[in-house]
Amino acid sequence: MKCVIVGAGGHGRVILDILINAKEHDVVGFLDSNTDLAGRRMDGRQILGDLSALPRLRDELGVEGAVIAIGDNGVRRDFADRVEEQDLRLVNAIHPSANLAHNVTLGRNVVIAAGALVCAHCQIGDSVILNTGCIVDHESMIGTATHICPGARLAGRVTVESGAFVGIGATVIQSVRIGYESVVAAGAVVIGDVAPLTTVVGVPAREIKDVAGADDFTDWLIPEFMRPQVSQR
Numbered sequence: 001m002k003c004v005i006v007g008a009g010g011h012g013r014v015i016l017d018i019l020i021n022a023k024e025h026d027v028v029g030f031l032d033s034n035t036d037l038a039g040r041r042m043d044g045r046q047i048l049g050d051l052s053a054l055p056r057l058r059d060e061l062g063v064e065g066a067v068i069a070i071g072d073n074g075v076r077r078d079f080a081d082r083v084e085e086q087d088l089r090l091v092n093a094i095h096p097s098a099n100l101a102h103n104v105t106l107g108r109n110v111v112i113a114a115g116a117l118v119c120a121h122c123q124i125g126d127s128v129i130l131n132t133g134c135i136v137d138h139e140s141m142i143g144t145a146t147h148i149c150p151g152a153r154l155a156g157r158v159t160v161e162s163g164a165f166v167g168i169g170a171t172v173i174q175s176v177r178i179g180y181e182s183v184v185a186a187g188a189v190v191i192g193d194v195a196p197l198t199t200v201v202g203v204p205a206r207e208i209k210d211v212a213g214a215d216d217f218t219d220w221l222i223p224e225f226m227r228p229q230v231s232q233r
């Protein structure tokens, strides 16, 4: 399928590499909100404009799909909605070296980077990033527009609610629930549930503050399995 990558930054480069390695889609170019970048090239692909270019690219070049290469969880979710409003498909980018159990379920606009391990019966929502070398163990549920950073390790039956961020190298023990839009710091070891909209750091992880300026994720269209089951505040 002909597709574009939305976001001409470092994460966009990673996704281009994934799609080239996966040999699944023909990446026509990048889109980026920074219109000053239009016409420039990155990694052999042209930056074709911003999201407003999508209808033209669909009609003139036959572009059918897009993957959103934006690290910010809320922006990634919003851009995914805008792509679908243009009747384009959201494409998954899964590196061939990632290892997924046969019964893992995936949403749309899912990025699984090199070396990631996703074990039996995991459910991965829309617009999720499972970054380089992370481990998501059995029966874990990873909610819409979350980011599991490089090298993070989630034990079995972990739930990560929508919009949450699990930092590089963090460890989460089994059956823990990470609340929506919370932030788990780099290297933290989480041994109990994390409340929504909070930042936790350290070993063992402790809450240091609320997440400022968070979006309201509760109106998201999220899979039934991820509907909030924790108290909201």
Ligand SMILES: CC(C)(COP(=O)(O)OP(=O)(O)OC[C@H]1O[C@@H](n2cnc3c(N)ncnc32)[C@H](O)[C@@H]1OP(=O)(O)O)[C@@H](O)C(=O)NCCC(=O)NCCS
Binding pocket: 131, 149, 150, 166, 167, 168, 183, 184, 185, 186, 187, 188, 199, 200, 201, 202, 208
């Ligand atoms: C947790 C984090 C988001 C906090 O960032 P911040 O909001 O700017 O907070 P600050 O840097 O002001 O730190 C606040 C306090 O938390 C501590 N802290 C921050 N990050 C920490 C970490 N990873 N481990 C332990 N303590 C940490 C700081 O030392 C500071 O403590 P103090 O108040 O006693 O001085 C950030 O440090 C972090 O870990 N980000 C993850 C980055 C990452 O994984 N990137 C990968 C991208 S793919």
